[in-house]
Amino acid sequence: MTMKPHAQFLGPQERVTAWERLGKDHFDVIVIGGGVVGAGIALDASTRGLRVALVEARDLASGTSSRSSKMFHGGLRYLEQLEFGLVREALHERELSLSKLAPHLVKPLRFLYPLTHRAWERPYVAAGLVLYDSMGGAKSVPGQRHLTRAGALRLAPGLRRSSLIGGVSYYDTVVDDARHTMTVARTAAHYGAVIRTSTQVVGFLREADRVVGVKVRDSDDGRTSEVRGHVVINSTGVWTDEVQALSRQRGRFHVRASKGVHIVVPRDRIVSDAAIILRTPTSVLFVIPWDTHWIIGTTDTDWNLDLAHPAATKADIDYILDRVNKVLVTPLTHDDIDGVYAGLRPLLAGESDDTSKLSREHAVARIAPGLVGIAGGKYTTYRVMAYDAVDEAAQDIPARVSPSITEKVPLLGADGYFALVNQAVQLAEKYGVHPYRVKYLLNRYGSLIDEVMSLAADDPSLIQPITEAPSYLRLEAVYAVAAEGAVHLDDILARRTRISIEYSDRGVACAEEVARLAAPVLGWDETQIRREVDTYRARVEAEIRSQTQPDDEAADALRAAAPEPRPEILEPVPVEN
Structure with a gap:
């Protein structure tokens, strides 16, 4: 192998060096969790000039951050829930990634919204999309376009004629979430962060009432070490409560896990030149082009079992097939499915018993001196979550902490x-x-x-x-x-x-x-x-x-x-x- 190692490499030799540094160095920020939020925090903190360590029990993006709907989306459906701030924020972040931070990974994607009700639905959807576009949804991609039934069927011939009376097209994005998260982590390493996966936090270090670090265990060989720092940030998503319990501190919020299942079918099974968004009684269903496939999902059900490996059931898959087949000329069957994956959304508990209505907003709290927790949010706003977490952690760092600059920091591979x-x-x-x-x-x-x-x-x-x-x-x-x-x-x-x-x-x-x-x-x-x-x-x-x-x-x-x-x-x- 002729590659010359770089600072952003996360290879075998770098793993050895990272383990040594975890036990030897004193960090400003220790991040627990290698999902997109944890990787984002590591990038935000390292580009502020802080000494950063990130540890992840399994692999980068091995949880929620590899099992999303594969969109850096503006959250069009949250307009109905009157979460205007969330939509505006998401659209700003989408535009940043699309044009500057990660144009190699985040791609524009045309959507078709089939209309099914006469009179009221077109003006209702149009009003929402006007708001969406004015908030930033049409900054570097085309705005909404209204289609007749014939026009919608020319865009998506695979849809049943009887399933729509017209359509509206608009743009969002598609992203390989796991590769994006990994790239955020490698970019953090490029700016000096110590990134180590297969490194599980099994306890917290304390001096009086202050958290001063974590105890870690290598998930492959069982070695243990202690990592010391000024502040620890718990960014473990659906594991937030479990990691919080290790600290023996009372948390400021709880997280509920909502299971979302997606199926993957060959591209030739659905004839369409656009992604499709379908309304369901409780949420929406996306049909998203994924190279030679379509990704179709998602479900939204409470999950109280194994957090590491959420399982899709036949009922989940049947639900998706039933919903999408209502609009397709050629119905899909179980034999058409090449892949299935299930992920868990970390939702802030307390607003409602219905997981589809729980808040997608995030929360940040200082749990104790030296310990900050962050949870909730959505993939698209990871960068905002990251700088909020570092801002909150700054009070535990003795030196002056510079403002966040990640809005100006392209991810590795973006330049050129x-x-x-x-x-x-x-x-x-x-x-x-x-x-x-x-x-x-x-x-x-x-x-x-x-x-x-x-x-x-x-x-x-x-x-x-x-x-x-x-x-x-x-x-x-x-x-x-x-x-x-x-x-x-x-x-x-x-x-x-x-x-x-x-x-x-x-x-x-x-x-x-x-x-x-x-x-x-x-x-x-x-x-x-x-x-x-x-x-x-x-x-x-x-x-x-x-x-x-x-x-x-x-x-x-x-x-x-x-x-x-x-x-x-x-x-x-x-x-x-």
């Missing part, structure tokens, strides 16, 4: 992206691949593409596609472990790539090839390769079986029985709210 897109043909000649492949790589790595492709300099076979997952090149698996912090096979197949939801075998067919690509970098022997492949296959089998079960309890029992890739991880004790 637009110019490289225009040079796709020349880059294709340089790398010896088709221009479509270059554009695809640019939309995953941005201006880091040269760094990624340099892996093939010593081993030209790495430029070939993965045999059973040809959307991805072999070198992408190597880069995932060399630079992007992947530690296990599941990290590569489920988050650095999305093979686990994009292929009907869920990645089982390519598991061994990918494991053997990762092995030399991670130092795996034959025994470890076998363990990684067997563990991944067991996870997939458990998920598929759980998706045939009638209820959450039965599905959870099957999914929870699968082995963990990280053998030393400890399950937190559930907290009764």
